[in-house]
Amino acid sequence: MANDHRPDTRRTLTLRDVSEASGVSEMTVSRVLRNRGDVSRSTRDRVMKAAKDLGYVPNKIAGGLASQRVNLVAVIIPSLSNMVFPEVLTGISQVLDDTGLQPVVGVTNYSPEREERVLYEMLSWRPSGVIVAGLEHSDAARAMLTNAGIPIVEIMDVDGPAIDSVVGISHHRAGQMMAQTILAAGYRRIGFLGTQMPHDHRARKRLEGFTAALAAAGLALEDREYYDGGSALLKGREMTQAILSRRPDLDFLYYSNDMIGAGGLLHCLDAGIDVPGRLGLAGFNGVELLDGLRVRLATMDACRLEVGRAAAEILTGKTADGRSSGVRIELTPRLDPGQTIRAPR
């Protein structure tokens, strides 16, 4: 009695119920409900009314099995909590909304094992496409994607070989660009503050590009500070205080993301540090939050909305040549110097 929900008096409705209520065959009802094939206006109306009156809700499980077609798109992302992926999702939804395709989101928490599990679960629903963040996957996950027989779009990153289609920016180049901008402004003693996440490959690639550009100028990072978990804004504050008390001579701090960058900026403002004169700051992502700070943090836009839109357009074949496989789109991130990098000298 505890778990019994609606004992069985009213089974859940099927096409048959609607067909009996409207006096036509199940097939005709199916045609009406899917708006496919020829049905006369009068029977269409009759069927629609019956369906609505009964409160019939189609069974996509059965429909999907019969038609071998499912209007789902699997979207696999590392996290929902950092503001960046929700915006990608928004882009995806915008495009998918008018196509009958529906995104289903899976979250991996930056864990390859979880990615593999989530992917397996998703593929078992036989979606008509997959959008997955990043190019790095376990061997098993890669095999599943390769053999799924559906279009795959890897997003956010183009630095590496793609399984099928890919949309994103080069984080290596993004790091490089930022470093060059910083160097051009005359900063020389540079520290890095980032997250302790071995599986955040995009952050890693940005840092690699960054240090490569420093190396090309005969420089290296002077110091690093990492954090793990907790409020990013607060951590940014604390880390900044820590690194500056250890190395007060640093003249630039490069943050792996805008949240900790914003925290650092708040600390500098509160501490009365001359930004960008004595100390320059830069983050990454172009999050909306930054607009609310008194001083605008230098950042780089990862084109999140655009990435989501482009990925969805590939899956729906809305590309230039109508292809939905093997497409490669590299977007160019815009560097916003904000007010925390001084003018080039």
Added chain:
Amino acid sequence: MANDHRPDTRRTLTLRDVSEASGVSEMTVSRVLRNRGDVSRSTRDRVMKAAKDLGYVPNKIAGGLASQRVNLVAVIIPSLSNMVFPEVLTGISQVLDDTGLQPVVGVTNYSPEREERVLYEMLSWRPSGVIVAGLEHSDAARAMLTNAGIPIVEIMDVDGPAIDSVVGISHHRAGQMMAQTILAAGYRRIGFLGTQMPHDHRARKRLEGFTAALAAAGLALEDREYYDGGSALLKGREMTQAILSRRPDLDFLYYSNDMIGAGGLLHCLDAGIDVPGRLGLAGFNGVELLDGLRVRLATMDACRLEVGRAAAEILTGKTADGRSSGVRIELTPRLDPGQTIRAPR
């Protein structure tokens, strides 16, 4: 040739392929893969190996149809972009992760029409439960929920009649509590700053509770300011500036959420306003972001994680009495006075 993905040389695998590869019946393969029923150790191993070697991924569409059971839980929320619902999702996932149930998220953007559409889509997958934010639904949506024949949990709000189960806080009382705290601290000329969202019923209820408590003390809101869209932090800044330039005599600002509250706080700090002496501030939600500000904003925790966990526990029957229907859980929000309300006089 454009859209053709994997021409058809290798069809997608079925149980039959695994059964042939391992020399047992499809049924036995099914038993092995679901870990159900008696299968000898040796055949189990053989089947597992065959499935792995082939790269077989079960078809849950077919399985769901046959078993009349689908391990999905529909989760319907208004938004993903404001940090509050992701935390609810985290709570839900934490509990569901070990149960084989999988959340599927739908976003309504605070639109009743979209809620109805999303709900219809979700129900057509025949999930084993629904978690939906809020108690307000269109008639059609309410009918669908009532007739779905599965456990329904409405979350985040308990101020009103529930369809089935409900988990949340009373926003009316939350607003009331905040008002009483503010009044006890001696503030008297109070302004409100909020979002222009007619369908955010919880914000509305908080404000109703708030004004009711003011009225009980013979007071009313002195002024209001609304915004719509854009960066909440920035809007909070701008609105605060606007309302204060219009009514410099106000001694308290009540914000409908923490993001705009934080923006307001930043403005006040930058403008050198004495907080909480001359002006008190309070928001709502207890978002993590606030930890990173120099001055902690007064707020009220909406128990988001706990709400998510409790909702999931209801669906999985992990309640005190094992019920998964008709449960009502009212949580008590914790008021955190932070540093923006002065001590009661």
Added chain:
DNA sequence: CCAAGGACCGTTAGCGGTAACATAGCGCAT
């Protein structure tokens, strides 16, 4: 007037699994 071609609707045969029930083989107490 008739064949051809729509418009409209029904029938049949699955889709890929699983519930429920059979069946086969074996050990063991009687």
Added chain:
DNA sequence: ATGCGCTATGTTACCGCTAACGGTCCTTGG
């Protein structure tokens, strides 16, 4: 030896819907 109970596996009949095809009218041009 017999029969019972258990384990391990196979068989059958769907689940609710749709693709594919077939049939019946009715229109229409020659």
